[in-house]
Amino acid sequence: MTTVTPIRLIKETVAQQFGTSVTDIDSARRDGAVVVPRHVAIWLVRHLTHFTTTVIGREFGDRDHTTIVSALSSIDSRMAEDPRLQNTVQDLRDLLAPQILDFARLQRASRLVLNRFANTEDVLRHRIDNVFAIIAATADERPFAVLEELELAAQRLSQPRKLAEAAE
Numbered sequence: 258m259t260t261v262t263p264i265r266l267i268k269e270t271v272a273q274q275f276g277t278s279v280t281d282i283d284s285a286r287r288d289g290a291v292v293v294p295r296h297v298a299i300w301l302v303r304h305l306t307h308f309t310t311t312v313i314g315r316e317f318g319d320r321d322h323t324t325i326v327s328a329l330s331s332i333d334s335r336m337a338e339d340p341r342l343q344n345t346v347q348d349l350r351d352l353l354a355p356q357i358l359d360f361a362r363l364q365r366a367s368r369l370v371l372n373r374f375a376n377t378e379d380v381l382r383h384r385i386d387n388v389f390a391i392i393a394a395t396a397d398e399r400p401f402a403v404l405e406e407l408e409l410a411a412q413r414l415s416q417p418r419k420l421a422e423a424a425e
Contacts, residue, residue, distance in 0.1 A: 263356075263360045270353055271294050271297050272298075281294075283317060284318060295317065296328045297332060298317070
């Protein structure tokens with residue numbers, strides 16, 4: 258099973274839109290049927306996420322960051338000349354932006370939950386299992402419902418700690 262990441266989501270969505278595959282997007286192929294979707298995916302990753310050109314290059318077939326900068330420049334020029342491509346990219350951006358935001362929120366919520374465990378080694382194992390159970394139970398059916406569950410878990414987990422601190 259492939260882990261879904263923001264970059265993977267963008268690649269899959271772009272590949273589907275352009276009738277190609279993620280494997281082709283990551284490949285060394287240089288024909289137009291692959292280059293345009295690859296550049297669009299790179300542009301979307303750069304504009305919808307916090308990833309650097311170095312990280313993007315690594316995720317797109319281990320390309321150098323200067324290749325990524327060139328791809329960004331190339332697709333910007335193409336979009337300026339081709340309103341249809343510009344509309345396609347904007348539609349993809351509109352479709353993906355809320356999902357990428359959910360990934361970022363999930364990452365923040367996960368860090369919040371894990372930070373609650375920072376100094377409680379004994380409780381850590383028990384409650385981490387509960388958090389992972391929440392994720393496992395909701396992820397397959399409602400992937401972004403995990404956010405709500407994690408936030409609730411973080412609130413619940415902070416309550417016993419507050420009670421213990423008040424008792425001291």
